[in-house]
Amino acid sequence: xxxxxxxxxxxxxxxxxxxxxxxxxxxxxxxxxxxxxxxxxxxxxxxxxxxxxxxxxxxxxxxxxxxxxxxxxxxxxxxxxxxxxxxxxxxxxxxxxxxxxxxxxxxxxxxxxxxxxxxxxxxxxxxxxxxxxxxxxxxxxxxxxxxxxxxxxxxxxxxxxxxxxxxxxxxxxxxxxxxxxxxxxxxxxxxxxxxxxxxxxxxxxxxxxxxxxxxxxxxxxxxxxxxxxxxxxxxxxxxxxxxxxxxxxxxxxxxxxxxxxxxxxxxxxxxxxxxxxxxxxxxxxxxxxxxxxxxxxxxxxxxxxxxxxxxxxxxxxxxxxxxxxxxxxxxxxxxxxxxxxxxxxxxxxxxxxxxxxxxxxxxxxxxxxxxxxxxxxxxxxxxxxxxxxxxxxxxxxxxxxxxxxxxxxxxxxxxxxxxxxxxxxxxxxxxxxxxxxxxxxxxxxxxxxxxxxxxxxxxxx
Amino acid sequence: xxxxxxxxxxxxxxxxxxxxxxxxxxxxxxxxxxxxxxxxxxxxxxxxxxxxxxxxxxxxxxxxxxxxxxxxxxxxxxxxxxxxxxxxxxxxxxxxxxxxxxxxxxxxxxxxxxxxxxxxxxxxxxxxxxxxxxxxxxxxxxxxxxxxxxxxxxxxxxxxxxxxxxxxxxxxxxxxxxxxxxxxxxxxxxxxxxxxxxxxxxxxxxxxxxxxxxxxxxxxxxxxxxxxxxxxxxxxxxxxxxxxxxxxxxxxxxxxxxxxxxxxxxxxxxxxxxxxxxxxxxxxxxxxxxxxxxxxxxxxxxxxxxxxxxxxxxxxxxxxxxxxxxxxxxxxxxxxxxxxxxxxxxxxxxxxxxxxxxxxxxxxxxxxxxxxxxxxxxxxxxxxxxxxxxxxxxxxxxxxxxxxxxxxxxxxxxxxxxxxxxxxxxxxxxxxxxxxxxxxxxxxxxxxxxxxxxxxxxxxx
Numbered sequence: 001x002x003x004x005x006x007x008x009x010x011x012x013x014x015x016x017x018x019x020x021x022x023x024x025x026x027x028x029x030x031x032x033x034x035x036x037x038x039x040x041x042x043x044x045x046x047x048x049x050x051x052x053x054x055x056x057x058x059x060x061x062x063x064x065x066x067x068x069x070x071x072x073x074x075x076x077x078x079x080x081x082x083x084x085x086x087x088x089x090x091x092x093x094x095x096x097x098x099x100x101x102x103x104x105x106x107x108x109x110x111x112x113x114x115x116x117x118x119x120x121x122x123x124x125x126x127x128x129x130x131x132x133x134x135x136x137x138x139x140x141x142x143x144x145x146x147x148x149x150x151x152x153x154x155x156x157x158x159x160x161x162x163x164x165x166x167x168x169x170x171x172x173x174x175x176x177x178x179x180x181x182x183x184x185x186x187x188x189x190x191x192x193x194x195x196x197x198x199x200x201x202x203x204x205x206x207x208x209x210x211x212x213x214x215x216x217x218x219x220x221x222x223x224x225x226x227x228x229x230x231x232x233x234x235x236x237x238x239x240x241x242x243x244x245x246x247x248x249x250x251x252x253x254x255x256x257x258x259x260x261x262x263x264x265x266x267x268x269x270x271x272x273x274x275x276x277x278x279x280x281x282x283x284x285x286x287x288x289x290x291x292x293x294x295x296x297x298x299x300x301x302x303x304x305x306x307x308x309x310x311x312x313x314x315x316x317x318x319x320x321x322x323x324x325x326x327x328x329x330x331x332x333x334x335x336x337x338x339x340x341x342x343x344x345x346x347x348x349x350x351x352x353x354x355x356x357x358x359x360x361x362x363x364x365x366x367x368x369x370x371x372x373x374x375x376x377x378x379x380x381x382x383x384x385x386x387x388x389x390x391x392x393x394x395x396x397x398x399x400x401x402x403x404x405x406x407x408x409x410x411x412x413x414x415x416x417x418x419x420x421x422x423x424x425x426x427x428x429x430x431x432x433x434x435x436x437x438x439x440x441x442x443x444x445x446x447x448x449x450x451x452x453x454x455x456x457x458x459x460x461x
Numbered sequence: 462x463x464x465x466x467x468x469x470x471x472x473x474x475x476x477x478x479x480x481x482x483x484x485x486x487x488x489x490x491x492x493x494x495x496x497x498x499x500x501x502x503x504x505x506x507x508x509x510x511x512x513x514x515x516x517x518x519x520x521x522x523x524x525x526x527x528x529x530x531x532x533x534x535x536x537x538x539x540x541x542x543x544x545x546x547x548x549x550x551x552x553x554x555x556x557x558x559x560x561x562x563x564x565x566x567x568x569x570x571x572x573x574x575x576x577x578x579x580x581x582x583x584x585x586x587x588x589x590x591x592x593x594x595x596x597x598x599x600x601x602x603x604x605x606x607x608x609x610x611x612x613x614x615x616x617x618x619x620x621x622x623x624x625x626x627x628x629x630x631x632x633x634x635x636x637x638x639x640x641x642x643x644x645x646x647x648x649x650x651x652x653x654x655x656x657x658x659x660x661x662x663x664x665x666x667x668x669x670x671x672x673x674x675x676x677x678x679x680x681x682x683x684x685x686x687x688x689x690x691x692x693x694x695x696x697x698x699x700x701x702x703x704x705x706x707x708x709x710x711x712x713x714x715x716x717x718x719x720x721x722x723x724x725x726x727x728x729x730x731x732x733x734x735x736x737x738x739x740x741x742x743x744x745x746x747x748x749x750x751x752x753x754x755x756x757x758x759x760x761x762x763x764x765x766x767x768x769x770x771x772x773x774x775x776x777x778x779x780x781x782x783x784x785x786x787x788x789x790x791x792x793x794x795x796x797x798x799x800x801x802x803x804x805x806x807x808x809x810x811x812x813x814x815x816x817x818x819x820x821x822x823x824x825x826x827x828x829x830x831x832x833x834x835x836x837x838x839x840x841x842x843x844x845x846x847x848x849x850x851x852x853x854x855x856x857x858x859x860x861x862x863x864x865x866x867x868x869x870x871x872x873x874x875x876x877x878x879x880x881x882x883x884x885x886x887x888x889x890x891x892x893x894x895x896x897x898x899x900x901x902x903x904x905x906x907x908x909x910x911x912x913x914x915x916x917x918x919x920x921x922x
Binding site: 015017018019020021022023024025026027029054055056057058066067068069070072074076089091093094095096097098101119137140141142143144145148149150153156157458459460461 | 476478479480481482483484485486487488490515516517518519527528529530531533535537550552554555556557558559562580598601602603604605606609610611614617618919920921922
């Protein structure tokens with residue numbers, strides 16, 4: 001379905017746009033042709049119909065003659081609004097009861113309750129931005145770390161879209177050359193130079209490959225790094241976890257009143273979240289851990305992206321550490337060999353272990369010693385350094401699939417060139433690649449695709 | 462402390478004004494002399510300094526060169542704002558992470574985190590409204606029923622304040638007459654006619670009495686009516702409770718997306734909430750109730766304001782019902798004698814009971830029969846009919862105490878007149894009455910009093 005068919009909506013949608021619950025203020029949003037008329041019909045104050053865009057008006061919301069609340073009404077006149085439609089925002093006292101009353105009243109006057117993501121969907125269909133940017137709105141709202149925030153912000157500002165569009169333009173140019181050939185097919189002309197096409201496809205594939213590769217980083221950014229703290233009983237696993245989490249708690253509650261929820265068993269380092277798997281178990285299991293044994297720890301380790309392996313420096317010999325390290329290596333998961341309890345050792349004892357295991361990080365979990373260094377090593381281990389701040393990073397599985405499909409179609413183009421197939425076959429594969437790229441940015445979209453994307457949004461956005 | 466001393470604040474306060482949590486949008490509010498300057502220092506877009514009041518501006522919040530979010534900024538220029546100071550509202554994407562970032566940024570630029578209720582406190586101290594109106598803002602936000610909403614709205618619109626002010630003006634007139642007497646005390650003149658003063662005080666006492674009386678209704682409005690469903694085992698108590706609650710649930714969830722939380726064991730009838738005491742117990746106790754016995758039910762009944770007493774029409778004789786009724790009466794708590802299971806009785810059987818107990822309400826809890834009638838009776842029992850919609854109703858304990866203290870001071874005035882005391886004694890008592898009335902509206906206020914009131918507000922209001 002082309003977006004132009006949808007650029008005009010007949011109905012006006014309404015929804016609560018602020019979070020549920022009691023607050024100082026709550027905001028209800030209306031979008032559509034009749035937004036201003038509908039708001040005006042329940043507003044006692046200035047006539048809203050004659051007002052300029054981007055102005056605010058104080059007055060009362062009335063139901064017949066009953067005053068529901070004193071409110072501020074903001075007016076945005078199409079196309080100067082988020083949805084490019086007339087938008088009204090009603091800012092009332094933040095009582096769920098009052099907000100519900102106002103919403104009911106708006107619906108009785110002809111508005112319709114908005115579906116999840118419907119405001120953003122309209123913004124997309126009315127050409128405010130492309131699909132990846134629309135998707136970034138949800139990412140932005142859900143961002144909870146420096147890295148997710150920056151990735152979403154970059155995507156919203158069109159970083160990713162621009163790159164896809166450049167790729168697409170180059171392909172379109174070639175597709176049209178080939179299609180020109182088809183018109184002259186009987187004359188056996190080649191408008192589209194095959195060597196140039198090969199070069200272009202290789203270049204595109206390289207770029208797309210890089211974007212696909214970035215997803216591993218994007219995924220880390222979006223979902224955090226599953227991390228396990230492992231080690232023999234009494235190596236100090238729960239002490240280390242508590243040290244890391246307590247510090248996080250302190251950071252999170254720095255500003256009262258707006259602190260985001262503290263997420264159990266998750267820490268942020270340089271904006272990347274590390275999620276500790278089943279660490280609640282570790283913490284509880286202080287007494288039970290001997291009984292449960294090494295087996296269970298090994299299971300946990302298998303689902304980890306990263307292991308902090310703790311050595312009890314007081315109780316493990318160099319031989320024992322060597323055996324542990326060999327087992328660790330076999331797992332094939334990145335790990336940090338970490339010697340704990342340095343506070344209980346003499347310097348020359350530590351030096352001895354250091355000589356045997358130069359890669360070992362030495363900490364004291366209970367004394368909070370060298371924890372910052374451990375954190376730096378964690379970041380290095382997820383290899384985020386390879387990506388620079390400006391780099392475009394894919395965080396969305398839909399985009400990943402689109403790119404992978406494009407890549408497959410381009411593979412077919414390459415095979416076609418190699419096998420010297422005729423222009424019409426090449427054109428078909430190129431069109432397929434164009435289709436997949438177009439789906440990413442929404443230049444090509446179906447109602448199902450949009451439904452799938454926007455239904456994951458919150459209501460009111 | 463006079464409010465005029467406080468009418469100018471040097472610092473600029475900031476807070477999140479929308480509820481915590483993830484939402485489509487979140488609003489941060491700034492109030493104070495430097496609001497616009499501070500917002501402008503982190504805003505990339507138009508220069509906010511030259512803009513008109515009540516206008517909205519799209520742009521980016523930036524930290525150095527990093528874009529934090531795309532936002533809408535609303536400007537309210539003093540005194541045309543809620544606090545009568547310069548107010549800025551920043552409407553950003555509703556991510557707690559982003560909101561916290563913006564708030565931190567504002568604080569780094571010179572704003573201070575607002576205390577609970579500090580915006581409303583400033584509005585009061587800057588003369589936007591009196592203290593009872595300021596208090597109604599919190600009531601409005603917390604309103605969760607038709608009745609609490611209307612009481613708060615009436616108070617916010619100054620209904621109560623006006624009445625107090627009229628009382629106060631009349632007393633002030635008399636106080637000044639008496640104080641005039643004192644100036645001429647050696648001449649033994651009576652400027653203030655003692656009969657007229659008696660008449661005035663009686664009139665004031667009558668009015669204050671009415672306001673004090675209204676608190677019983679106000680309390681019911683604000684806190685709901687503690688209600689117990691009682692009756693012998695198997696009389697259908699839990700069925701009735703479920704019938705009432707299921708209906709409430711259906712009403713509450715009428716509009717998806719904004720439904721206020723369904724409060725367990727509470728129903729609303731004509732805007733009044735009836736809270737069922739320990740009814741979770743009743744519901745669970747279906748099998749245990751015989752064991753627990755009548756004793757516990759009696760205990761529950763003692764804390765009730767209202768009892769729905771269920772009779773099992775299938776199993777109780779007229780004699781038995783008579784005995785139950787006698788016991789009920791002794792409790793001295795309003796009750797509704799309710800015959801249940803009409804669906805299992807023949808009409809003439811019902812008529813027999815009806816003749817013996819003409820006041821009995823006949824229902825079938827399981828068939829949801831006559832439940833509406835029962836609800837009407839509940840409303841009649843709390844005697845809310847005696848108050849008309851326009852009547853001023855006290856819902857605030859602080860106001861109640863102020864009125865009670867005023868009443869005591871006026872009693873002293875009356876005694877003074879009866880005992881023919883001199884003008885200076887009368888003046889003292891009248892000034893005391895004036896003091897208490899002034900405290901209600903905040904014409905007289907102390908920092909402690911204000912602290913006490915506004916600390917109960919939410920942050921951001």
